[in-house]
Amino acid sequence: MSEFLFQALLTLDGTVRVATPLILCAMAGMFSERSGVIDISLEGKLLVGAFVAATIAYFTGSPWLAVFCAIGASVLVALIHGFACITHRGNQVVSGLAINILAAGVTVVVAIALFRQGGQTPILDRGDRFGPMEFWFVETLDPIPMLGAVYREFISGHNPITYLALLVVPASAYLLYRTRFGLRLRAVGEVPAAVDTAGVSVAWLRYRAVLLAGVLCGIAGAYLSIGQGAGFVPEMSAGKGYIALAAVIFGKWRPVPAFLACLMFGFLEALSARLQGIDLPLIGEAPTHLMLALPYIMTVLLLAGFIGRASPPAAIGVPYTK
C-alpha cells in the first residue's frame, strides 16, 4: 500500500482525535445557545473539567471517577453561568468571559498549591487514564490489504471518549428534533414568551440546557487531560471552546452541520501537525508557525466569509422578562 494512503489514514485518525473535544463542546454550545443563552464559557468549563479530571485521576487512579468529578466540576461552573444569566438576567457574554478568566486562573493556582509543578499536574500513569480501545479482529483483519489498515488505524484504536463523542452527535440530534425537551428548547430560544404562555417554565428549561452543556464540557475536559494527554497543563484548552463555538455558528446551530464543522477544524489541525517539517513540492519545507496557525486562520476566514447569513436563535442573549 502506498505511503501516501497511509499518511492520509494517519491524518484522518488525527482528525478524529483532535475533533473529539470540539464535538463535545460544540454539542454543549448548541444546547445552551438553542435555549437562548450565549455560551462563551465553554472554554472555561473545558479547562476546569481537564484540571479536575487530571487531579482526581492522579489521587485515585480511577479514570472513571475522574470523568465523573470533571463533569461535576463543569456542571458547577455551568450553574454559575446559569445563575448569572438566567436567574439574575446578567449579560451573558460578560458572565462567560468572567468564567473563562476565572477558570484559567483558578486551575493554575490550585495546581501550584497541590503539586508545585508550575501549574501542571504530575504525568499520569497509563492505568490512571483512558487508553485507546482495541477492537476485536484487528489481528485477524490486519493481513487484508487496505481494509486491515483502515480498520486498525481508523475504526479501532481510539479513545473511549472519542467513541462517546461520536454517539453524542446523533443523540443530540434526536433529543433536539424528536423529543418534547427538544421542541421546547428550540422554542425557548426563539420566542420564550410562547413557552411561558404554554405553561412551561422558561428558567427551568434554560437551566437544563445550560447544565447539559456543563456535562458535555466536563467530559471533553477529561478527554484533554486523561484521554488525549497525560496530565493537566495550564491553558491546555487553548481556545478549543471558542473554536467549538465557531463550529456551532458555522453549523447554524444544528447538530450534524456543527459536527461536520468540528471535523473540518480537526482535519486542519491534524493536517498542520502532519505537514510540519515535511518538504512539500513547490513550497519547500512547510512553515511550522503558519501551519499551527492554519486552523485559527481558517476559522476567521470561514466565519467571516463562507457561512452566509447565519440565523441565530431569535432570543439568544436576551434575558427573559415577562
Add this chain to the structure above:
Amino acid sequence: MVDHHTHPASSGSGHPPAIELREISKTFGTVRANKAISMAIGKGAIHGIVGENGAGKSTLMNILYGLHRADSGDILIDGQITPIHSSADAIRAGIGMVHQHFMLVPNFTVLENVMLGSEGSPMLKPGVGETRALLKTLGEEFDMHVDPDALIEDLPVGLQQRVEIIKAVKGGARILILDEPTGVLTPGEAESLFKILRRMKQDGVTVILITHKLSEIMAITDTVTVIRGGEVVGHRKTADTNPEELAELMVGRKVLLRVDRGAARPGAVLLEADGLECHAADGRPLLHDIDFQIRAGEILGIAGVAGNGQTELLEVLSGLRPVDKGRLVVMNRTVTRQSRTDPEQMRQAHVGHIPEDRHRHGLVLAFEARENAVLGFHKSSVTGEGALIDQQAMTAHCLDLMREFDVRPPNPNLSGRNFSGGNQQKLVIAREIDKRPRVLIVGQPTRGVDIGAIEFIHKQLIRLRDEGCAILLVSVELEEILGLSDRIMVMNAGRQVGIVPCEEADEQTLGLMMAGIRGSDAA
C-alpha cells in the same frame, strides 16, 4: 360617573359566574395599573372589556392568565377561589388566552406551535399524531382549518391568529380570553373570528374580548365592562348601551367618533407617482403601474385588504425600497431606478413618515422616549448645536412633545417598550408631525389605538392637511379612510383599481373595488 349596575351574572339563576374577579390590584413601580377591579362573567357569555390605551386591560388579563401576579385580590372560577400563579395554573383551570402580541414561534410549523406545552409523552411522535387529529376535529367543529405543516412565518396574520385560538382552546378550555384580537385583522378575517366565537359560545365557552372597536362590542358581546385609569367605571348589558355612552365612559368626556373637517383647499402638486413599479427579489411584481398625484392640503387615502401592495408603496415613498420602474416626484426631486433615494434624503426633503409597523420601523423599543423622539432628526437642531447631543435639549424636546400630544405617562426617560401601544403610536406621530413635513406618509395610524387617541390623531392629521401638507394615508380601516380622505385610491394585488373622490365613495363601492372589481366610472 362611576357606577355599579347590578351585574347580570351575579343576579339571575343559581349558577355561580364562570369567572369572578374580586378587588384585583396591581402596581408596576409607580404605575397603578389595576385598582381593586371586580367583575363577574356568566357562563357562556361573551364579555367585552373596553378602555383607553394603558387603562390596564392587558394587565388584568395577564393576571387572570398567571403571567403577572396580582398584589391583592382573588380569582374565582365557577365560584371557587382559584389561585393562579403561572400559565400552567391557568391552563389547568381551563383558561386559554390569545395575547395582544402573538405568542407563536415563527420558524415552527403550525403543528409544532400547537403542540408546544402539551406534547403528551417525552417523545414527540405520538403527540404529533394526536395533534394532527385535534387540528382536524377543531377545524371541522369550528370551521377553523389551517395547514398543520405550514410555517407560521408564511401565514397571513388572520391564519396566525387562528393558530393562536386553536392553541388557546386545544386543551378543552372553558374560558377564552382574547386581547385585541381584531387589531391586525381585515374586516373579513374579523367576521370569521366572530363566527368562531359565536359557535364556541353555543358550546358553553365563556369568552372575554378586549377591543378598541366599539362596533365589535355592540355586535358580539352580551355584557361589557369599561375600565379607565385602572378602575372599573361601569358594567353594562350590551343591549342597554350604545357606542357613544361607552366612549364617554372610557375617556371621561364626550368623544367625536367621526372628526369634523372642512373641504380641502388643494394647492400645488407635492407628490406624484408615475408608472411606479417594484419587484420582489425573485422578480415577482409587488407594485404595478401606480399613478397618482397628491396636492398640498389634501389627503389621499389608500384602501385595500392588507397585503395588496400598501406596505411596499409606503416603503417606496419613504425611501426604504428602491423604485424599479417609473418615477416618483417628491416636490421637485425625481426618484427613479437610476437616481435613488434613501430615508435620510427623504427626511431632508421634508417628507415625514409614520410607519405601518411602529415596533419595527417607528421606534427602538429599548431606547428611552426622549431618544425615540429624535430618531431620524438626531442631526438636526432638536438635539442642540454641534456634534454632541445636548441631553437636556433632547429631554426638553421630548417633554414638549409629550405634553402637546398627550403621551402618557409623560416620562422622557421611560423606555419605548414600557409605553402602551397607543402611547407608542402617539410618540411616533408627535415626532413626525412636530417637524411640519410638507409631505406625510402615514401607515395604519390608529392600529391598536383607543378611541380617545384616534380622535386626537385624526384631528392632528386634518390640522396638518389644513396647513398645506400633502398626506398619503394607508389604512385597512375603511371607516378611517372614509372619515379622513379627500380622494381614495383602492389597491388590489399591487395594482391600483381606481381613484374615487370621497363624496362618491361608500363602503360598498370600495368593498367591490378592493376585491378587484372596477366600478364602471372609476378613473
